Each structure stands twice: as structure tokens, then as C-alpha cells.
Amino acid sequence: MGSGQPRIETRHQRAMLALLRDEGVLSRVELGERLELSRARVAVEVTRLSELGLVEAAGPSVSRGGRRSTLLRLATDLRLLGVDVGATSIGVAVTDAACEVLAHTVEDADIREGPHAILSRVLDLSEKMRAQAPGRLLAAGIGLPGPVSFAEGMPVAPPIMPGWNRFAVRDHLGGALHCPVAVDNDVNAMALGERHSGVARSLDDLVFVKIGTGIGCGLVLGGKVYRGVAGTAGDIGHIRLDEYGPACACGETGCLEAYFGGAALARDGLTLARSGRSAFLTAALAEHGRLSARDVGEAAAAGDPGAATLIRDGGRRLGQVVASLVSFINPGMVVIGGGVARLGHPLLAEVRGAVHRRSLPLATGNLPIVLSELGETAGVIGSAWSAADRAFTLSS
Amino acid sequence: MGSGQPRIETRHQRAMLALLRDEGVLSRVELGERLELSRARVAVEVTRLSELGLVEAAGPSVSRGGRRSTLLRLATDLRLLGVDVGATSIGVAVTDAACEVLAHTVEDADIREGPHAILSRVLDLSEKMRAQAPGRLLAAGIGLPGPVSFAEGMPVAPPIMPGWNRFAVRDHLGGALHCPVAVDNDVNAMALGERHSGVARSLDDLVFVKIGTGIGCGLVLGGKVYRGVAGTAGDIGHIRLDEYGPACACGETGCLEAYFGGAALARDGLTLARSGRSAFLTAALAEHGRLSARDVGEAAAAGDPGAATLIRDGGRRLGQVVASLVSFINPGMVVIGGGVARLGHPLLAEVRGAVHRRSLPLATGNLPIVLSELGETAGVIGSAWSAADRAFTLSS
Incomplete structure (x- = not known):
């Protein structure tokens, strides 16, 4: 992992980050209730996540009778990179930490060009999209059109991807982007995208x-x-x-x-x-x-x-x-x-x-x-979601 | 739940009981390692489980260099009841808490006789088997040949079980046996049986x-x-x-x-x-x-x-x-x-x-x-396994 990566320390912190990604904005009280944590524990963990620059205040919440609770969200300058490589196309998006798409592009491509050519185009497009939606890159995710060893971060015996078998996609992209990378099958990514923000x-x-x-x-x-x-x-x-x-x-x-x-x-x-x-x-x-x-x-x-x-x-x-x-x-x-x-x-x-x-x-x-519902963005949103998951898990 | 049921209090206790069911005998050190608990925490929880009569010593372990660690197992007088109702048969077994079969019988039966007739035979056979392998009944599990609402403990629209639709099997058996009851599809029970002690x-x-x-x-x-x-x-x-x-x-x-x-x-x-x-x-x-x-x-x-x-x-x-x-x-x-x-x-x-x-x-x-590998006992072993799961979960 790149040295610029924040160090998430506890499973409570990971759970808070994942919940804020999935729900967008939550009050401190809601965070405590959803994760069954005491007020004091929430305060400690939120302070730490704020120091890491991962979480920030989003204004006061509507009162529910007692004291007002502060609203929290993931830091608005955090960025995720979501990549969707199909048999004949490359889609690249930059999203915020809640997987909202900020910049997106799709180009024709032929997966049979092999990993070096395709991943080099992925990196070019990523640079362009990051220029359109600048911020701190937290993690990247990529979907590929074939069977993937999720644990190893590489395709395994993919039928329509000559040259890709056991190519270390995760290490290759991680080295270039200096962040954690999640590699998955493209359809898994699409399923996650529809589940996060689609139908x-x-x-x-x-x-x-x-x-x-x-x-x-x-x-x-x-x-x-x-x-x-x-x-x-x-x-x-x-x-x-x-x-x-x-x-x-x-x-x-x-x-x-x-x-x-x-x-x-x-x-x-x-x-x-x-x-x-x-x-x-x-x-x-x-x-x-x-x-x-x-x-x-x-x-x-x-x-x-x-x-x-x-x-x-x-x-x-x-x-x-x-x-x-x-x-x-x-x-x-x-x-x-x-x-x-x-x-x-x-x-x-x-x-x-x-x-x-x-x-x-x-x-x-x-x-x-x-x-x-998401059409062309299902895959990139799902890849961004997996990227966040990997960032939250890895840093422990 | 019957008043004679032990009260399992923490998730650590539940995890220990499940691990001892699945592994048979473990040392205190192994329990701590497998569940990532401190020596002190293991001691506290084991003491409580011993007081409840759920866990007992099984002699000293082989030394691994340091002090000898005590071996633990589930109390040998605990019993689980596993029932496997097929379209044309009833199987009933009494097992120990590790799901080892101590007594087992199978009889021909016709599921179309309906829930009252079939469950009454189940209870008769259970009594006979319990007489052969006496002990404290912790819980019972039953598999039925049709779709089951696991949460409600009853069959739902089963195609070959006239009269059984939404019959409250769990409450019926629980009331008669005075213990927690798990109701599942017969094939799910068989799968669990093969996973616990079969191929x-x-x-x-x-x-x-x-x-x-x-x-x-x-x-x-x-x-x-x-x-x-x-x-x-x-x-x-x-x-x-x-x-x-x-x-x-x-x-x-x-x-x-x-x-x-x-x-x-x-x-x-x-x-x-x-x-x-x-x-x-x-x-x-x-x-x-x-x-x-x-x-x-x-x-x-x-x-x-x-x-x-x-x-x-x-x-x-x-x-x-x-x-x-x-x-x-x-x-x-x-x-x-x-x-x-x-x-x-x-x-x-x-x-x-x-x-x-x-x-x-x-x-x-x-x-x-x-x-x-288990043949006729796959279903009853799996039902006993589910029974233990339900007992460990319910008592919290």
C-alpha cells in the first residue's frame, strides 16, 4: 500500500466507514445505534477517523427531543476509482467515497489486446477522470470479463481473455496508482453496483x-x-x-x-x-x-x-x-x-x-x-464499492 | 423454552460451545487461540459454562512445552434429539452434544397421514430412544420433506405434505419436549450431517x-x-x-x-x-x-x-x-x-x-x-447439529 494511505485501526472504524459509504450521511447517535456502540466509543472512533481525514462533519442533525447530534459523512475530497473492463469496452469512473459518480468515460477496446495494452489504457483514462474530479485517491476496483481469483487479484483461465491468465492485475495497478486495488469478475461488480445504488x-x-x-x-x-x-x-x-x-x-x-x-x-x-x-x-x-x-x-x-x-x-x-x-x-x-x-x-x-x-x-x-437501472455505470459503481471495501479491510 | 434449560450468556460462550460440538475435545489454550480470547477470558467463560453443567474437563492435554492445559468437552450427559421425516419414513436419533449417535431407529411412515399422526409417532419414538440413551435433553431438530420457513419453524406450501401447510411444528414439538426445536428442510439437514461428520x-x-x-x-x-x-x-x-x-x-x-x-x-x-x-x-x-x-x-x-x-x-x-x-x-x-x-x-x-x-x-x-457416507443417519445427525445451534443461539 502507498505510504499516503490512512491507517484504519479498529473494526469499529471499518464498520463506521462502510456504513457511511452505504448510507451517505448519519448522525453520531444513528451510528452508535446501528453499530451498537456507546456514545463514548463513537466519540473516540470518530475523532480518530477525523484525524485520518476520512470522516467530516455535515452540519447538525434534526433534533429528536434531546441534544442535537452532529451529522457525519465520509470526507468529500476522498476519491474511489471504478473500472469496468468488458470484452469490447473499457469504462472508468471517479466517484466520491459514497460511490457517487463524479466523472465517467467509456471507450471501445478489445480485451484480446492483452493485459499490458488494456491496463495502460485504463491508467490513461484514470488520469483523465481524476483530473476532472480531483481529490485523494483511497482505492481502486476493476472488473474483468472472466473468472477471477479474488484473493490473488488476478484472472484465472479466462476463456475469452488470451494473455491474461494469472496476470497480476492487482499488483500491476496497485503499483501504478499507489493505492489498494480490488480485482473481481465484471458481473460481480455490476451486481454490487445495482445493490449499492440501483434497482x-x-x-x-x-x-x-x-x-x-x-x-x-x-x-x-x-x-x-x-x-x-x-x-x-x-x-x-x-x-x-x-x-x-x-x-x-x-x-x-x-x-x-x-x-x-x-x-x-x-x-x-x-x-x-x-x-x-x-x-x-x-x-x-x-x-x-x-x-x-x-x-x-x-x-x-x-x-x-x-x-x-x-x-x-x-x-x-x-x-x-x-x-x-x-x-x-x-x-x-x-x-x-x-x-x-x-x-x-x-x-x-x-x-x-x-x-x-x-x-x-x-x-x-x-x-x-x-x-x-444503472446501465453502463453499474460496473464502475460496483468496482468503486469493492475498492472501498478493500481499503477499509486492508488498513487494519 | 423449558425452565430446565441452561442460560448461555455471552457470544464467547456460544462460540465455545459450537467449537466443542464441532471439534469434540479441545484444550483451554486451543479454545483461546481459535476464538482469539485471552487466557483470563477463557477461564471466566469456562467456569460459567461448567457451572451451567454444559462443559466438563476431559483430562490434561499433552504438553506443548509450557504448563499443561486442561482438555475440555461438552458435558457427556447432554443429549440432542435428531429427527428425519421423509415422505415414507421417520428416523429418530438421540446423540451426545457432539452429535455422535447413541440410539437410532427408522420406521416406515406416510407423510400424508398429516402432522398430528406423524408428530405423535415422532414423540413416541423419541421417548424410546431417550430411554436407550438417557441424559439431559438440550434441544431437538427435525427435517421435513418440503419447503420450510426456518424462522417460523413450520412447513410452507409443501407439495407432497397435505395438511402440513403452516402447521406450527416447532411450537408443537417444543411444547411436548420442553426444549428449543429447530425445524428445517430434510435435505438441508442431510447436508449439515455430511458436513459435520460425513464425507x-x-x-x-x-x-x-x-x-x-x-x-x-x-x-x-x-x-x-x-x-x-x-x-x-x-x-x-x-x-x-x-x-x-x-x-x-x-x-x-x-x-x-x-x-x-x-x-x-x-x-x-x-x-x-x-x-x-x-x-x-x-x-x-x-x-x-x-x-x-x-x-x-x-x-x-x-x-x-x-x-x-x-x-x-x-x-x-x-x-x-x-x-x-x-x-x-x-x-x-x-x-x-x-x-x-x-x-x-x-x-x-x-x-x-x-x-x-x-x-x-x-x-x-x-x-x-x-x-x-452417512446414509440413513445423515438427516438425524444434521438435525441434531441444528438443534445444538438453536440451543446455543436462543439462550442468549
Whole structure:
């Protein structure tokens, strides 16, 4: 850790910092009540956190009959860096200590360029964003599109990330940024983002399904990201639906991702366009020279029957997998995000239909299946949240 | 709670009791190290627990250079009652406080007789077992074959338990036994049993699949039973594989249970026997007047091709569901138990094949898929373990 990092000393201090991150502003009395600490203990710990420059006063609270209690918040000059690396994009945000986004940018990128090229662009973008929202950098978090060893801070055998296997991402970024770094799977980060400030705010059991180039899912169980024993929990993109199905980018065949997701939609859209079965897509291909999942979505929205069928069939296959997930996990909410989620309600309708047909009524009775509220910022907010967690834990 | 219940006062005391239950015998020094408590604090808490009659000395420990440390264990006259109610059986055991079985019995029963009849038999059997292993009853635990509201101590909308919906099992048994009672799903109890003293000893992330009359699964994630928001997590028996599949006991069609499990095997065996496609089963039917899953297993073991096909097809369907579960959860072990698990290795081979064909290599690489070690005692041991947990938590 960089020498400029504040030294958080006790678990009470850590708990206070995490609570202020999650709640924004709290009075001393509320802090004491929520953490079951005496007034005197709160005073001692707050004094120490103020000396470290981590916590500051936010004015007097509304009186509840007795003496007024001071309001507290995390120091407004603290900054977190949240990074969201997808298969085809890099998102970088600077947030305040409560994970409110102050500056954000997204650029196209190809994860296959390898860790040196991608992380160097991450650092460039970080510098730009930090210039837009200057302050003291507390910690950074990064989400990557593959299985990650959270404890070691590196990707492990990621199927679509050539050159990244066991690359020490945490040490690399930590050395350049001089702060603690949390490395996680991108979908876990998105799930945390929606839980911190999106549609799943403060839910303890939630499933976040990302449909981007590929398909993945993040599980928050009992209030924590659940990663499994090898860090692959939620990796639904490579569940094999059919041994003799289409080839997948991972080298296997018949994976869910080989049927649906951005790459599969683009591939199937191209087939439609070339075979003349979709006038819309044939025209789009002639115009741009290539097709993306977005073109298929626009074709479907414009009433093109071939494109609509692709989305319906894909949504049904995805729904079949989500239905099993709902039966296994019995979550409080399913959130669907990622670029292809922009296909929106036709997709959602297929997934909902499949889940309600295939899962237990008791598990689906009060189950919202909804689109991500945060869209492109889910990942960077979740990474910033993890960054804060790591800063609070590490410094003990 | 009954007036004879000891009053456990602090979380240190609770942690000590749980540790002694799980480890059996520990020295004072080890207790202090494991719980990060000072020598003085350990002395105070142990004295109090001894006064309550919960902990006793087990002789001097082997010296590690310094003064000898006294060995401690839970009082040997403490008893836990573990009950395992299945669709067609009742198992009752009395254990010591470390969940070692001292007396155990299993009887046939039909869960459809309803809660009054079944719980009255549970109480009769409990009395008999307690007479065989007398002592002070600390708490009781019971597993039931359906979704349970753990917090309320009652079944909720259980598909195969007419008359049991929201019956106050905890209060009913607690009133009769004068002790705290934990009520859980039978498969959760089995998972805990295997984790405490079976094949999954001390694993934090495990999936226990029970194949009895029906099919269910218990999830231990991060060392705790994971129940989901409505208590239905792991209810894989009613995942719908095919909308137009065979009718299920739950009233739906095409559930996994409608294809495989004890009831489905008996039904399909009967069809084979009556249609003359299995000489073995035709003979068995003529002899007993009825067929069970066990007959199908014996037919398969004797080389009957029709029976072998039933088990192979069923195992493959089960394997398909377990494969999804492995992709979602990335567990450290899959344990297969329940009566139909006696079909043994041919079944295991099908499940393993399906999982390895369909799940991620990273999730299956070091994944043991094994048969339950405890067999009929998994459920009663797990229920006893939950009982102790409830006693330790409640008394605070």
C-alpha cells in the first residue's frame, strides 16, 4: 500500500466507514445505534477517523427531543476509482467515497489486446477522470470479463481473455496508482453496483445477469458476492445446452453463449442478411459493411420477423437457464443488464415467460425480473464499492 | 423454552460451545487461540459454562512445552434429539452434544397421514430412544420433506405434505419436549450431517442431492445452509424439464421428479413388468404384488436391460440439472444421498458424465461427486447439529 494511505485501526472504524459509504450521511447517535456502540466509543472512533481525514462533519442533525447530534459523512475530497473492463469496452469512473459518480468515460477496446495494452489504457483514462474530479485517491476496483481469483487479484483461465491468465492485475495497478486495488469478475461488480445504488438497492439475495458479447451472472447471497470455490460461480455463459450445438469462443460447443449474447446475435444476423431472409439486415450490412447485436435489435424493433425470432429464441434459451437458477437460489430479484439488455422488453418478456413456466410458484411468486437501472455505470459503481471495501479491510 | 434449560450468556460462550460440538475435545489454550480470547477470558467463560453443567474437563492435554492445559468437552450427559421425516419414513436419533449417535431407529411412515399422526409417532419414538440413551435433553431438530420457513419453524406450501401447510411444528414439538426445536428442510439437514461428520467434513461449499421418493438438494454456502428468500433454494425436484412431460405429484407436469426418483422409478418399473419387457420385474411383481425403486435397482444389478435403461436415463436427466447447479454455484463437492442413491455407482457414473460434459472445466476440475457416507443417519445427525445451534443461539 502507498505510504499516503490512512491507517484504519479498529473494526469499529471499518464498520463506521462502510456504513457511511452505504448510507451517505448519519448522525453520531444513528451510528452508535446501528453499530451498537456507546456514545463514548463513537466519540473516540470518530475523532480518530477525523484525524485520518476520512470522516467530516455535515452540519447538525434534526433534533429528536434531546441534544442535537452532529451529522457525519465520509470526507468529500476522498476519491474511489471504478473500472469496468468488458470484452469490447473499457469504462472508468471517479466517484466520491459514497460511490457517487463524479466523472465517467467509456471507450471501445478489445480485451484480446492483452493485459499490458488494456491496463495502460485504463491508467490513461484514470488520469483523465481524476483530473476532472480531483481529490485523494483511497482505492481502486476493476472488473474483468472472466473468472477471477479474488484473493490473488488476478484472472484465472479466462476463456475469452488470451494473455491474461494469472496476470497480476492487482499488483500491476496497485503499483501504478499507489493505492489498494480490488480485482473481481465484471458481473460481480455490476451486481454490487445495482445493490449499492440501483434497482436492487439493499437487497441481500439477488442475481445479476449480464448479456454483453457473452453472458455471465453475478450472485449476491446473504448480502455478499458469492464466488464459489474456484471463483467461477455464476458463469452461466458456458453451461452446455446441447453437446452438438454451435461452436463457442471458449473452444467447446453448445454453450449458452454460443446460442445467445452479442456475438451470437451478430453471427446469426449476418446469416439472415446474407441469405436475404431479412431485408432490414441486408440493407444494414450493405450500409455498414458489418452487423452487430444492436442492428439485430433495431431490425426486431422495426418489425423484422427474422430478427424478432432470433431474440425470442435466444431469450427463451436464456430464460431456461435463469429458471434453473431461480429454482436453485430462490433469489429476491433477477436484474438483467449489459449491452444486449438494451433489446429491452421483448427479451424480458421471453425470460419472464420461461422462468414462470419452469420454476416453482413459491420461488417466482414475488420475484421481480427487471432491467438494470444503472446501465453502463453499474460496473464502475460496483468496482468503486469493492475498492472501498478493500481499503477499509486492508488498513487494519 | 423449558425452565430446565441452561442460560448461555455471552457470544464467547456460544462460540465455545459450537467449537466443542464441532471439534469434540479441545484444550483451554486451543479454545483461546481459535476464538482469539485471552487466557483470563477463557477461564471466566469456562467456569460459567461448567457451572451451567454444559462443559466438563476431559483430562490434561499433552504438553506443548509450557504448563499443561486442561482438555475440555461438552458435558457427556447432554443429549440432542435428531429427527428425519421423509415422505415414507421417520428416523429418530438421540446423540451426545457432539452429535455422535447413541440410539437410532427408522420406521416406515406416510407423510400424508398429516402432522398430528406423524408428530405423535415422532414423540413416541423419541421417548424410546431417550430411554436407550438417557441424559439431559438440550434441544431437538427435525427435517421435513418440503419447503420450510426456518424462522417460523413450520412447513410452507409443501407439495407432497397435505395438511402440513403452516402447521406450527416447532411450537408443537417444543411444547411436548420442553426444549428449543429447530425445524428445517430434510435435505438441508442431510447436508449439515455430511458436513459435520460425513464425507464433506468441514467443507464450506457443498451441494447435497437427495434422491428418495422425490428429489431435493441442500446448499451449504460459505459454511452455512443457504435457504433463499422464500426457503425454496435447492428445490430442484420441481424444475420443469419439459412442459409436456409426465404428471408430477406436485400437480404440474414435466418436473425432474416426474422423470426420476423413487416414485417415478417404481411407476416405470411397473410399466416394464406389465408389458413383459422385463422378466425380472414381471417375476418380482408376481411375487410381491407391487414394485419399488429398490426392485428396479435389483433388476438393473442383475443385468436386466430395461431396468438399466431407466436408471441411465434418469441419471442423465438428474446429471443435466446437477451440471447447471455446478456451473452456478461452483461448489467444493457434490454429495448424492437418499434411498435411491443405493443404486450406487451406475447412477453416479451417469451424473458424473453429464456434469463433466456440461459444466465448466474450471468448476469440475477438482470436483468430487460422491455418495453419502452417512446414509440413513445423515438427516438425524444434521438435525441434531441444528438443534445444538438453536440451543446455543436462543439462550442468549
